[in-house]
Amino acid sequence: MRRALLISAGLLALGNYLGLVQACSHDKEWTAEELAELERKWGFEWSFSGISSFAHLKHVKCLTTPSELFDIGIIGVPFDTAVSYRPGARFGPRAIRQASSRQTSFRGFNPRANINPYQSWAKVLDCGDVPVTPMDNAVALAQMTAAFTELVSRGTVSPLLQRPKLITLGGDHSLALPALRALKAAYGRPLRVLHFDAHLDTWHPEKYPSAWPSDQAHFNHGSMFWIAGNEDLLANNATAAAAAGGGWSAAPSVHAGLRTRLSGDDFEDWDDDTRQNWIRLTADDIDDVGTAGIISSILEAFAPKDGEEEQDPIYLSVDIDVLDPAFAPGTGTPEPGGWTTRELIRILRGIEGLNIVGADVVEVAPAYQGAGEETALAAAQVVYEILSSMVKKGLQEMGRVGGGAGSSSGGGGHDEL
Numbered sequence: 001m002r003r004a005l006l007i008s009a010g011l012l013a014l015g016n017y018l019g020l021v022q023a024c025s026h027d028k029e030w031t032a033e034e035l036a037e038l039e040r041k042w043g044f045e046w047s048f049s050g051i052s053s054f055a056h057l058k059h060v061k062c063l064t065t066p067s068e069l070f071d072i073g074i075i076g077v078p079f080d081t082a083v084s085y086r087p088g089a090r091f092g093p094r095a096i097r098q099a100s101s102r103q104t105s106f107r108g109f110n111p112r113a114n115i116n117p118y119q120s121w122a123k124v125l126d127c128g129d130v131p132v133t134p135m136d137n138a139v140a141l142a143q144m145t146a147a148f149t150e151l152v153s154r155g156t157v158s159p160l161l162q163r164p165k166l167i168t169l170g171g172d173h174s175l176a177l178p179a180l181r182a183l184k185a186a187y188g189r190p191l192r193v194l195h196f197d198a199h200l201d202t203w204h205p206e207k208y209p210s211a212w213p214s215d216q217a218h219f220n221h222g223s224m225f226w227i228a229g230n231e232d233l234l235a236n237n238a239t240a241a242a243a244a245g246g247g248w249s250a251a252p253s254v255h256a257g258l259r260t261r262l263s264g265d266d267f268e269d270w271d272d273d274t275r276q277n278w279i280r281l282t283a284d285d286i287d288d289v290g291t292a293g294i295i296s297s298i299l300e301a302f303a304p305k306d307g308e309e310e311q312d313p314i315y316l317s318v319d320i321d322v323l324d325p326a327f328a329p330g331t332g333t334p335e336p337g338g339w340t341t342r343e344l345i346r347i348l349r350g351i352e353g354l355n356i357v358g359a360d361v362v363e364v365a366p367a368y369q370g371a372g373e374e375t376a377l378a379a380a381q382v383v384y385e386i387l388s389s390m391v392k393k394g395l396q397e398m399g400r401v402g403g404g405a406g407s408s409s410g411g412g413g414h415d416e417l
Contacts (some may be wrong), residue, residue: 047102053126055103062127069157070164071122076129077171082220086332088365093169095366099376110388112349117391123157138216148182160394170362176317177224180233183358190235192312193253197319198335199260202226202273229276236277252277254301257322259283259337283338291343295350311355318361320379328378330369341378352389359386
């Protein structure tokens with residue numbers, strides 16, 4: 001009994017001592033040198049370690065932290081209840097972040113673009129995810145619209161930008177609609193779209209036959225650009241351009257990588273797409289003109305119009321199914337005969353001079369990819385290339401770097417838009 005009491009007393013004394021040490025530690029005022037030493041010892045993370053954020057970027061829940069300003073934000077939208085075939089893209093943001101783990105600011109130099117986007121003028125954050133409900137698409141659409149509107153209305157760190165830019169990790173492709181709503185409100189004018197995809201995504205909602213039509217059902221990942229055009233969000237529409245004021249004129253948007261089947265027994269889907277003022281570049285076109293021809297066609301379509309010195313603001317939307325399923329099987333609506341990952345990267349590098357004011361990489365559904373994460377790896381690389389272009393464009397505006405591929409033909413857009 002006496003021995004047990006002595007042991008208990010000893011343990012109590014030890015606990016009190018450790019508590020005193022801990023209290024003293026809490027009271028310690030750390031010097032800048034000591035903090036720097038801690039950072040030197042323990043601040044580094046290997047590509048396989050640490051909490052998962054895109055490219056090990058600082059993670060901030062930007063929607064609830066308005067005091068944390070940024071220039072370019074990576075934002076996840078884990079939403080996939082507007083798909084027409086295989087679900088699973090709600091897990092896309094997580095998969096893309098995981099696949100980006102070999103990207104770090106320490107080893108982030110892009111030799112294709114001659115820039116390290118993580119160590120330049122732009123403050124880049126991983127802004128976390130928009131908490132989108134999977135229960136009600138009408139509510140989800142309202143949530144996404146409000147979230148994008150909130151973020152693009154924030155201030156920036158760099159005086160180069162009047163408002164931050166977002167690169168969205170999807171999620172299904174329907175998220176482009178709320179993104180365009182927010183951007184039109186922010187810029188005060190309709191936008192043009194550069195759309196990489198196997199599918200048109202300009203289908204009238206009634207192309208999806210149903211005996212129970214509804215506004216909510218009309219919103220899906222194949223109709224969002226049709227809806228955007230009807231909401232005057234796109235500069236394709238002469239009425240939208242006129243309503244925006246400022247002398248803007250109608251100008252087309254561009255699809256690239258198309259190879260989808262069409263409705264019925266004719267080309268009515270293409271005819272309707274043409275009436276909506278879209279230019280189509282098919283996946284097969286690359287066999288005839290190569291990546292250089294695709295790049296040239298895109299730059300020609302988006303070149304400043306006669307009498308205009310600056311490019312229109314452009315929204316870049318990349319559906320990962322633009323790639324062949326051999327390179328990106330983890331997606332909801334795969335289509336054989338697509339481009340290779342290398343071809344897409346080459347095209348993205350060739351159009352780096354465009355005035356991209358926002359972007360998305362969507363339709364990554366990791367459940368359908370292999371153990372090697374090939375789809376998510378491709379998506380993470382695409383995000384990296386888009387980020388490189390946004391940062392390099394800023395340096396070009398400041399006159400600190402020369403124009404890269406596509407910058408001279410791409411015109412002289414300014415990011416103050």
